[in-house]
Amino acid sequence: MDSLTVIEVCAGAGGQSIGFENAGFEHIAAVDIEPFACQTLTGNRPKWTVLEADIAQLDGFQFRGVDILAGGLPCPPFSVAGKQLGESDERNLFPHMVRLVREVLPVGVMIENVPGFASDKFRGYREQIMRELAAVGYETAWKLLNASDFGVPQLRPRFVMVALRPPFHQRFRWPSVKPLRRTVGSTILDLISERGWPGASTWAKAADSIAPTIVGGSKKHGGPDLGPTRARKQWLRLRVDGLGVADAAPSPDFPLGGCPKLTTRMIARIQAFPDDWCFAGGKTAACRQIGNAFPPPVAEAVASAVNGALNQRLVTAGTEREAAAIGN
Numbered sequence: 668m669d670s671l672t673v674i675e676v677c678a679g680a681g682g683q684s685i686g687f688e689n690a691g692f693e694h695i696a697a698v699d700i701e702p703f704a705c706q707t708l709t710g711n712r713p714k715w716t717v718l719e720a721d722i723a724q725l726d727g728f729q730f731r732g733v734d735i736l737a738g739g740l741p742c743p744p745f746s747v748a749g750k751q752l753g754e755s756d757e758r759n760l761f762p763h764m765v766r767l768v769r770e771v772l773p774v775g776v777m778i779e780n781v782p783g784f785a786s787d788k789f790r791g792y793r794e795q796i797m798r799e800l801a802a803v804g805y806e807t808a809w810k811l812l813n814a815s816d817f818g819v820p821q822l823r824p825r826f827v828m829v830a831l832r833p834p835f836h837q838r839f840r841w842p843s844v845k846p847l848r849r850t851v852g853s854t855i856l857d858l859i860s861e862r863g864w865p866g867a868s869t870w871a872k873a874a875d876s877i878a879p880t881i882v883g884g885s886k887k888h889g890g891p892d893l894g895p896t897r898a899r900k901q902w903l904r905l906r907v908d909g910l911g912v913a914d915a916a917p918s919p920d921f922p923l924g925g926c927p928k929l930t931t932r933m934i935a936r937i938q939a940f941p942d943d944w945c946f947a948g949g950k951t952a953a954c955r956q957i958g959n960a961f962p963p964p965v966a967e968a969v970a971s972a973v974n975g976a977l978n979q980r981l982v983t984a985g986t987e988r989e990a991a992a993i994g995n
Contacts, residue, residue, distance in 0.1 A: 671974055674698070674730050676722045676738040676767065677760065680707045680946060680956035682938065683739055683779065686966025690974050695733050698725060704956055706947035722763050727770025734977060735970075737777040738764055739961050761792075765799050768830075775973055776805065776830040779961050784826045785811050796828075806836035816844035817964045819939045820854045821878040825961065827969055831976060839976040842968035851878050851905050855933045862916045866923040874905040878937050881958045891954035893929070912950050931957065939964050 670693040678684055678697040688694065696716040697708050705719040718725075722738075730736075740760045761778075768776055784793065797807045807830040814823035831839055852871030860867035879901040882894040893902050893909030902909035906926045913928035921927060929937075931953045936942065939962045946953035 671734045671977060672732075673735040673737055673970075674733050674771070674773075676725065676736070676764070677740055678708060678717075679704050679739060680940075680960050681711060681944065682940065682960030682963050683737060683966040684708065684712070685941070685944070685963035686961065686968075687735075687737065687970045689963065689967045690970035692735065692970060692974070695730060698722060701956075703946075703948040703952045707945070707956060710947060711944055722760060722767065725763075725767065727767040730771045733771060734774045735777060735973060736764075736768060736771050736773040736775075737779075737970075739779040739959075740764060761796055765796065768800065768805070769803055772803070774832055774835060774977060776800065776828075777969060777973060778828040778830075779966070780826045780828075782811055782824040782826050785809070797830075800830045804832050805830035806833060808836070808839070808841075810841055812841075812965055812969070814939070814962045814965050815848050815877045817842070817962070817968050818845050818847075818849055819962045819964055820849040820851050820937055821881060821939075821962070823880045823962060823965075825965065827965075829969065829973060831973070835976045840972055842972045848877060850875050851907070851937060855929070855936055858930070858933050858936065859916055859927060863919045864917040864921050864927070865919065866917075866921065866925065869923070870906055870927070874907065876905060878902070878905065881934060881938055891931075891950045893934075912954055914950075934958075938962055 671691065672695050673687050673692040674695045675684055675687070676698045678699045684694065684697055694715050696718055698718045698720050699705055700719065700721050702719060705717050708715065708717045741758055764778065800807050807828060809826065809828040811824050812827055814821050814825065829839060852874030856867060856871040859870060879894070879898050882898065891912040893899060893907070899909035903926065908926045908928045911928050912934070913930050915930060917925070917927040931946065931950055932942070934954060935944065935946070935957050938957050938960055940957065946956050
């Protein structure tokens with residue numbers, strides 16, 4: 668049976684890429700405008716076609732025949748605090764995504780964004796996007812998914828839109844949640860204790876909850892940290908110092924009841940990246956890539972559901988090929 672194929676735009680550090688790969692998809696290309704993100708993708712998957720490009724300038728016709736077009740579009744235009752979306756907002760890449768759909772004409776489309784896009788403020792724009800996709804043959808569904816429902820020790824609600832051609836849309840079912848939640852303490856205890864900090868076990872018991880949403884941060888401000896004041900207060904309840912990112916785990920002489928800072932590897936694991944996934948650039952660049960990523964288990968769950976909806980297409984195509992061969 669042939670593999671399903673995917674092209675990703677705004678692929679970032681590869682959280683969604685890992686999810687699609689684990690769900691059985693073959694990458695035709697991964698596209699991002701950020702050099703460090705492209706270096707991360709190339710470093711981890713050297714055989715992939717990674718394109719450093721602005722999707723506003725990307726020619727979709729070269730990818731005709733791909734099964735899925737996917738993208739984690741930039742979130743600033745759709746934040747809860749954001750103003751009403753303007754047609755001229757250059758940060759809004761949905762028009763370019765819809766153009767790419769028309770050019771690529773995939774069987775399906777998957778778009779991930781912040782939960783703010785599900786708010787009433789953007790209802791009209793959501794419906795406009797759905798109408799534009801319907802005009803080229805797609806039926807669309809969307810849902811808010813919490814990463815903590817898929818084994819990620821972090822709340823991280825995400826807006827996910829799936830558009831499929833009939834009859835595959837009728838076969839699509841949103842993935843079921845996992846019954847058990849992982850906590851920050853249990854997830855990174857081995858990393859916190861790797862230098863012999865004697866307070867690690869006690870710390871892990873206190874960090875017996877899921878994390879607040881990890882943020883990527885702004886290019887305009889400072890170095891790496893775990894978010895604005897409110898987020899850092901939430902981290903402090905987990906006995907984590909969110910004002911900065913550590914170079915290494917706490918040392919043996921770190922205070923027993925102290926609140927350690929996290930390393931980029933710890934943050935990546937809380938975002939559910941595999942431990943062997945490496946990030947290009949320094950701490951600031953790595954933390955931005957991690958914080959902007961779609962957690963791989965959530966991406967995998969949705970991609971697997973899409974795979975399930977499309978799987979009959981492959982079976983049917985294979986049967987038709989066998990019948991043609993017998994006929995000849």
